[in-house]
Amino acid sequence: MPIAHRMDHFTINTDNLEATRKFYAELGLTPGPRPNFAVDGIWLYSEGRPLLHVIERQSLPEQRRGVLDHMAFFSTDLQGAIDWVKSKNMRCRLNRAPDPFGIWQMFFFDPNGAEVELDFAAWEPAPREWQGKNMVLEPETVAA
Secondary structure, eight states: OOOOOSOOOEEEEESOHHHHHHHHHTTTOEEEOOOOOSSOEEEEEETTEEEEEEEEOSSOOOOOOOSOOOEEEEOOOHHHHHHHHHHHTOOEEEEEOOTTTOOEEEEEEOTTSOEEEEEEOTTSOOOTTOOSSOEEEOHHHHOO
């Protein structure tokens, strides 16, 4: 019987490989070796492992949520992440998970419409914008 030990990777489709590469580079993922598949794409690495596989397509299907809802990464520097979202003029949601966990959860979309979650340790200080409740930062409210 197989036993799953850890998440190996996520795969997303894109019709703009360069914009996708740049977006995830800003989250600290770097391109690395990839097998010679029949389709173009890139593998993006974190800590020496290919964490995100990106497949290039001519066009994407109409956006809709499927059975995979989002991908989550553990991250550090919550205020830096908020500042980055502001610099990109993106919409994001910031939640504090209920007790006993209390981790910070930030949600936003990549250039392809895939939802990304960044999780931060509960001990990270609240960002300047935090008002003591779950919040949404809209692009017009985060413009620098």
